[in-house]
Structure formats: structure tokens, C-alpha cells
Amino acid sequence: MTAGSNDETVLTSTALAGIGRRSAVEAVRIRIGRAVALGLLKPGERLPDQNEIALGLSVSPITARRAMTSLAEEGIVVRRRGRDGGTFVADEVPRAVLDRLKAPADESAAVHTLVDRRMLFECAITHYATLNATPAELTELDQLTKKMAAARDWSDYHRFDRQFHLLVARSAHMDGAHPVYEQALEELYEHFIPYEIALLRRANDDHVALVRALEQKDLIAAVDIARGHVATLHNSMFMGLSDGR
Template sequence: MDLSSPTLGAIRRTTAVDTVRARIALAVELGMLGPGQRLPAPEDTAVAFDVSAMTVRRAYRALSEEGVLVRRRGNAGGTFIADAPPRGGAADTSTVAAYREDADRVHALIDQRAALEAGLASVAAATRSDADLERLTELTERMRTASDWAGYRSADTAFHERLVAAAGLPAASELHHRISHELYAYFIPYRIDYLRSSNEEHAQLIAALTARDAGAASRLAFDHVADLHGSMYVGLGTH
């Protein structure tokens, strides 16, 4: 995804490295990443953030120099949140300010995605195949057993893409893809237990699709996405 796109609001002014730094710094500030917590390998974070692994490595290095992260060698090594990261981390940087400046845009994208996904889920209740249900169930299991936010996010993205594809409306699916990926640029890392709690909603949605209950599928899809108003960084209080 091209983060320089003018459709992305204030964060278009930031580099890819700085956006990764800002998203991790926000997660630390909001308590989603705690002291001593291990970060995913750069390759996994790159997939979750839709950037290159080199970009993530550079961001990890910069955050280490700022004292937000520490890098340890050996079999149990990796990149970890510092035991006592500086208060606010990089939260005073212009990049984090850009994320906060885009709060209204984030809420608008959530509304757009919720309305569109609700409609597509309703259609998918009638058009879904057994293969769709099997794939959605497989992805739900992947989320249940994911070891970190990067693995969860990748499976979650695939789940929602398969859900809307099951409606059999390519043009609407493409619009959903565009809106979702604009929104994904604003996602920050979360504690895995925090993410897993929302996976129950995926299971409920699969049950509605299995029963071909269009009304329930629509309501569940809308509520699941609309919950982002409170669970994304724009809805979380600071410590």
C-alpha cells in the first residue's frame, strides 16, 4: 500500500519508516504493548503493516536508539519493548501527531467499511459456498491460535476479504478492499488476548452464514466493524 497516497490524510506526509515507528510508539503509549513484550520478526511485522522487511528493521533500529525497544541476541533473542520505555515513547513526534490529526478520517473509514461489509455479509448469507465456510472457519482457527498480533492481523485480513468475496459482487468487493486497506494504515499492534476476544464475533458470523440468516449476518458484520470506533487508537484513552 502506498502510504503517500493523498487519500490517506495527514500521514501521507510521513515516510514508511516513521509510520512503523509511530504505530509501535502509539501501542506502547496506550498499553497495547507492555514492557518486556517481544515483537514479531521484521518479516512478520512487514506483512501485517504492508511494508518491506527492511522498513521494519530500520524502524526497530530507530526505536531501539530512542530507548523504546531493546534488541537481544541468542536463542531467546529478538526485539522487545524496553523494561522502562521513555514516557510517551516517540509520541511527541510529528508522525504520531499526524496519526492523531487523522482521527476524523479514521472514524469516517470505519463507518464506510461497516456499512459496506454489513450489506455484503447479508448477500453472502445467500450466496456463500461450503468452501467459503470452510475457509472462514480455518482462518478463525488461525486467529484463535495466533501467537502475536502480526499473525492474527494477517488471518483477520484474509477472513474479511473472503467474507466479502463470498457475496459474488466483484466491484463491491474491490471498494471494500480499498476502504479496508486505507483503514489498515492506521492499525497499531495489540495484545494478543485483546485481539482473541473479538474472534468470538467471527465464529458468530460464520454461524449466521451457515444458517443463511441474512439479517443476523448483516448485524454481526456491522457491529464487528463499528466496534473499531472504540478499539482502535482513536478510541483508546492514554495512560
């Protein structure tokens, strides 16, 4: 699912029977609701505008707008007008509403499967990127790490993160593998939830270290960094997380 998709789009990963059909709007509601329930979005925190939410969650603007309107009607977020206005996490979030905004229990297992699949791809493309990345590609990767370090919020960061990993894949110069990797990445990103920017910037340390390993053509270090970077996703950032994790 990508920005500009039709609002009636449903999540239907045929490879993962554990993830059921749901509207794109409901998926965004759950993703925002999970972030609030887990304390990743805090009471009173200002959210990006709707177009940025759409870009950060890889959905259409109309999907983001309808989801945020619904969350406002239910008291999860509040909208304020004026120069300092915008959309904010409510100071008092209705717990009963958050309790309803949960992915099915079997979705967590499906997300872990997606993480493991991406890990296999990530290690393979990193292997070949270490051997084949050009100086120009390495320079662009380094620039993207700087953009992530300066990202204003999770939406900004997520867009640069996506560009970074797709560029690593292109740097492998395995044209047949690139579309398969991109599909695996996008399927996993459908479960990304907003995360604290300070912690995302810490995750960017892995990107910086990976670029250094690619520059030095240190194959073992590069693959180990890539493996560890993806492995952490088993414990963070995705819709399958529960309050007790």
C-alpha cells in the same frame, strides 16, 4: 500499502485530507509507539521478528527494519542476542520519545471516517455473502476462525483476519464490489496498531458467530454481527487513538 512496497512510500489517502503525508518508516514508528504508549505492548514484551512485523503491518521488510532500528536507537525497544534474544519493549520507555510518536490530532477524525465507510461496505457484502456463500467458502471461513484462535501474536492474527474479511467479500459473489471493499479495508489497515492477542481472540468470537449466521442464512443476524464488529473499531486498535481514550 502492501508488503513489498518501496520504502519511500508515503501515506496519501486522497479521500481523507485529514491524513497528511508521512514516510512509511515514520508511520510504522508511530504505530508501534502508540501501542507502547497505550499499554497494548507492555515493558519487556517480545515483539515478532522484523519479517513478521512487516507482514502484520502490511509494509515492506526494509520499512519494518528501518523503523525498528530507529526505535531501538531511541530506547523504545531493545535488542538482545543469543538463543533467547530478539526485540523487546524496553523496561523503561522514554516518555519524551513516546510523546513525539503521535499522529496529528485531526487523524483521529479521519480514522473514524474510514471506520464508517468500511461499516457500510461490510454490511453490504455480508448481506450478499449470506445469500451467496458456497459450502466450500463457509468451510474455509470456519478454518480461518480456528487459525485466528490459535494465532501466536498480533501479527499472525492480523494476517488471518485480513484473509477472513476478504473471503467474506469474495463469498458475496459481487465481483465489481470486491475491489472497492478491498481498498477500503486496506486503507483502514494502514492505521492498525499491535494489540494484545487475548483481546484479539475475543474479537474472533464475532468471526465465529458470523460464520454460524452465514451457514444458517440468517440475514439479519449476519449483518448485525458485521455492523457491531466494525463499530468497535471506533474505540480500539488504530493509530488515531489517544492515551486518554
